[in-house]
Amino acid sequence: MSFTKYLRAAKEGDRSAVDNIFALYEPLLMKEARIDGVFDEDLYQELRIILLNCIRTIRI
Amino acid sequence: MLRILQQNMFPYSLIQRDAVGLLFKVFLKNFEQEDTAVWKRNSGKDEDQIIQNQFTAYLCKAIGRRKFQFIRKQAVKNAHEVTGDLSEREISLVEEIDLLANLPPLAQLENQQLLTALLGLTERERYILLAHTFSDRGFSELAQELNSSYKAVSVAYCRAAKKVRLEMGGEPE
Numbered sequence: 001m002s003f004t005k006y007l008r009a010a011k012e013g014d015r016s017a018v019d020n021i022f023a024l025y026e027p028l029l030m031k032e033a034r035i036d037g038v039f040d041e042d043l044y045q046e047l048r049i050i051l052l053n054c055i056r057t058i059r060i
Numbered sequence: 061m062l063r064i065l066q067q068n069m070f071p072y073s074l075i076q077r078d079a080v081g082l083l084f085k086v087f088l089k090n091f092e093q094e095d096t097a098v099w100k101r102n103s104g105k106d107e108d109q110i111i112q113n114q115f116t117a118y119l120c121k122a123i124g125r126r127k128f129q130f131i132r133k134q135a136v137k138n139a140h141e142v143t144g145d146l147s148e149r150e151i152s153l154v155e156e157i158d159l160l161a162n163l164p165p166l167a168q169l170e171n172q173q174l175l176t177a178l179l180g181l182t183e184r185e186r187y188i189l190l191a192h193t194f195s196d197r198g199f200s201e202l203a204q205e206l207n208s209s210y211k212a213v214s215v216a217y218c219r220a221a222k223k224v225r226l227e228m229g230g231e232p233e
Contacts, residue, residue: 003108004112025119043127
């Protein structure tokens with residue numbers, strides 16, 4: 001299945017598609033959730049919320 | 061395999077073990093879903109890949125903004141943290157008492173809800189509202205001072221009052 005299909009499904013609230021996109025962007029979130037080289041759990045959580053919001057708000 | 065991951069990808073000893081575990085799980089998941097095009101290298105030519113790149117860019121922008129906000133918030137929190145040193149703490153307490161007495165009337169308000177409602181207004185609205193209600197100054201006088209018309213000031217006052225009422229959970233009218 002292509003990324004666009006996943007994204008469309010995730011926008012409509014398909015749980016497994018959302019999980020797939022999360023798995024895909026996990027490394028990016030992990031990378032960005034570091035402050036001065038230290039992994040910050042709170043920031044990681046915030047970024048996950050941002051990813052959910054992005055899935056909901058992006059227009060395709 | 062976990063050890064290889066730890067050594068090669070994350071030389072940071074400060075990263076928690078469960079974080080590495082999570083990464084490992086994700087890593088395993090990659091192998092399971094090889095049919096999903098998402099794990100292949102993105103050349104950016106295919107329409108699907110263009111959309112993916114757009115989404116990633118959109119996400120990166122949002123992440124950058126949120127991260128900046130988060131770090132700034134944390135810096136403010138750290139700046140206000142009281143140190144564990146007792147002698148320093150005593151000094152700060154004395155200062156706090158002095159500060160409270162000299163604070164402007166707005167900061168002396170005890171009703172936290174009202175205070176947050178007032179802080180949500182713009183400076184001009186706050187000034188008009190407080191000057192009209194507490195100092196009993198007329199709209200025409202305020203209009204002259206703020207270089208605007210009687211009508212504009214009265215409208216601004218009504219709006220400010222409405223906002224405060226809404227913020228405190230009351231009816232707008």
